[in-house]
Amino acid sequence: MDILNIIYEVFNESLTCIIQIARIVIPLMVVLQLVKELKLYDKFSFILNPLVRIFKMSKYTILPLMAGLFFGIAYGGGLIIQTAREGLITKRDIYLMVIFLSIFHSIFEDNILFVAIGADPYIVFLGRLFLAFLVTLLFSKLWKVKSKRRPEPEGDYPVLIDYKSYKE
Amino acid sequence: MTYWSIIKNGIINGIRITWDLTKAVVPIYFFIVILKHTTAFDWLSNFFEPLMSYFGLPGETALPFVLGNVLNLYPALGAIEALSLSSKQITIIAVMLLFSHSLPIELAITKKAGVKIFPVLFIRLMAAFISGLILNAVL
Numbered sequence: 001m002d003i004l005n006i007i008y009e010v011f012n013e014s015l016t017c018i019i020q021i022a023r024i025v026i027p028l029m030v031v032l033q034l035v036k037e038l039k040l041y042d043k044f045s046f047i048l049n050p051l052v053r054i055f056k057m058s059k060y061t062i063l064p065l066m067a068g069l070f071f072g073i074a075y076g077g078g079l080i081i082q083t084a085r086e087g088l089i090t091k092r093d094i095y096l097m098v099i100f101l102s103i104f105h106s107i108f109e110d111n112i113l114f115v116a117i118g119a120d121p122y123i124v125f126l127g128r129l130f131l132a133f134l135v136t137l138l139f140s141k142l143w144k145v146k147s148k149r150r151p152e153p154e155g156d157y158p159v160l161i162d163y164k165s166y167k168e
Numbered sequence: 169m170t171y172w173s174i175i176k177n178g179i180i181n182g183i184r185i186t187w188d189l190t191k192a193v194v195p196i197y198f199f200i201v202i203l204k205h206t207t208a209f210d211w212l213s214n215f216f217e218p219l220m221s222y223f224g225l226p227g228e229t230a231l232p233f234v235l236g237n238v239l240n241l242y243p244a245l246g247a248i249e250a251l252s253l254s255s256k257q258i259t260i261i262a263v264m265l266l267f268s269h270s271l272p273i274e275l276a277i278t279k280k281a282g283v284k285i286f287p288v289l290f291i292r293l294m295a296a297f298i299s300g301l302i303l304n305a306v307l
Contacts, residue, residue, distance in 0.1 A: 018189055033175070
């Protein structure tokens with residue numbers, strides 16, 4: 001094979017792949033930016049209420065979990081550290097959150113990158129969710145709640161902590 | 169903050185990701201196409217064949233798996249794209265990589281959050297391997 005042919009093949013095919021991804025990623029990032037800046041992910045936090053109840057975690061874990069699911073482990077991890085510093089969550093909460101988020105995070109961006117190159121969207125999404133749930137459930141059963149924690153916030157929604165001091 | 173500036177930031181983020189992706193995908197793609205024309209590729213493929221065949225994958229998919237875990241998902245995407253895989257194989261390697269990727273960076277964050285690295289590393293690698301085995305059997 002001629003070297004010019006190889007170079008042509010590389011640029012043609014790799015750029016096709018990138019354009020394919022860019023067409024999905026750029027609109028997605030606009031939506032995610034709106035969700036982030038307008039704090040819309042608070043609005044979805046009720047989805048995690050049953051999950052947090054099953055795992056017997058504090059409601060204060062909902063916000064970091066939500067942030068990790070939407071924006072990835074770096075952002076979620078930052079909020080975990082912040083929440084822990086405020087003394088709102090126990091070591092058990094932190095471990096369970098990190099285990100759950102390690103397996104299942106950045107659910108839009110990461111998944112879509114693979115779906116764009118031909119992976120099955122349902123298997124990629126549901127498979128990951130299912131295993132994250134199963135593993136976290138296992139650890140939540142193994143690690144019993146012992147220590148007394150601070151009183152939980154009222155109602156279904158987590159009390160919003162002032163995260164302004166936290167920089168991404 | 170106005171809607172327009174939020175949308176602008178979103179577009180900038182999207183372009184930044186696309187640019188990062190391009191920087192990773194093009195060189196890796198180039199590298200693998202060159203590699204394909206050498207005997208090293210066959211050697212590598214045969215060497216990893218016994219391991220990767222458990223997941224229904226050809227030996228050379230060890231490349232994207234290692235790249236994704238040691239670096240991040242972008243070069244792994246380039247490598248997957250450069251190897252000609254079936255849609256079943258792409259789904260399997262995608263799920264495996266989604267469970268376990270960017271380990272140096274993500275485990276550092278794990279540690280910062282106050283969680284020991286080893287259990288998380290173990291869980292993620294096990295999740296990748298077990299999901300690969302199951303998907304190969306089911307799909």
